[in-house]
Amino acid sequence: GAGVSQTPSNKVTEKGKYVELRCDPISGHTALYWYRQSLGQGPEFLIYFQGTGAADDSGLPNDRFFAVRPEGSVSTLKIQRTERGDSAVYLCASSSPSGSGELFFGEGSRLTVL
Amino acid sequence: QKEVEQDPGPLSVPEGAIVSLNCTYSNSAFQYFMWYRQYSRKGPELLMYTYSSGNKEDGRFTAQVDKSSKYISLFIRDSQPSDSATYLCASYAGGTSYGKLTFGQGTILTVHP
Numbered sequence: 001g002a003g004v005s006q007t008p009s010n011k012v013t014e015k016g017k018y019v020e021l022r023c024d025p026i027s028g029h030t031a032l033y034w035y036r037q038s039l040g041q042g043p044e045f046l047i048y049f050q051g052t053g054a055a056d057d058s059g060l061p062n063d064r065f066f067a068v069r070p071e072g073s074v075s076t077l078k079i080q081r082t083e084r085g086d087s088a089v090y091l092c093a094s095s096s097p098s099g100s101g102e103l104f105f106g107e108g109s110r111l112t113v114l
Numbered sequence: 115q116k117e118v119e120q121d122p123g124p125l126s127v128p129e130g131a132i133v134s135l136n137c138t139y140s141n142s143a144f145q146y147f148m149w150y151r152q153y154s155r156k157g158p159e160l161l162m163y164t165y166s167s168g169n170k171e172d173g174r175f176t177a178q179v180d181k182s183s184k185y186i187s188l189f190i191r192d193s194q195p196s197d198s199a200t201y202l203c204a205s206y207a208g209g210t211s212y213g214k215l216t217f218g219q220g221t222i223l224t225v226h227p
Binding site: 041 | 120159212
């Protein structure tokens with residue numbers, strides 16, 4: 001596809017469960033970002049990958065959150081022992097190595113923790 | 115206090131009106147300023163991108179940055195119902211923080227026919 005693809009689009013889970021959210025960036029984009037957007041708020045930075053490595057994970061709220069990008073393309077955001085406060089839209093974005101400055105966002109994965 | 119503050123609105127205007135959207139920021143290191151548009155249940159899409167102070171125009175949209183007052187503005191001329199969306203301002207310092215954007219809360223805009 002032409003854009004950033006995120007799956008699932010919606011996920012409902014129970015408190016304490018484990019969740020994985022997947023992001024497939026635009027082909028050729030080496031940089032990948034995860035953001036979290038709570039209701040009525042702007043997106044908040046979580047983590048940034050350049051290739052396979054996490055270049056900046058300073059936005060991850062605690063050690064229940066972890067993200068990987070093992071082959072430098074698809075990324076998975078993993079949340080352990082989910083809490084109701086984790087309910088939000090998780091947005092993935094990618095950018096081109098040519099450095100136009102634009103982040104291309106996916107439509108997000110809407111997580112609801114009951 | 116958040117690093118980027120934005121009036122959430124909502125803002126409702128008639129078609130054809132001039133719309134002014136504003137943000138303030140507190141981090142003096144911010145050098146790059148953006149406006150994103152987000153339709154309901156969609157991801158944000160980049161509208162305008164500016165570096166440092168000054169104006170930038172693109173069609174009906176004009177972005178202004180005043181670093182002396184730490185003020186960011188977006189003007190929309192001849193607003194259309196299709197402009198109805200949430201508008202997000204964002205900034206970052208540049209260098210190694212490339213892509214690590216700090217967003218405002220977003221302003222919900224409705225343009226009615």
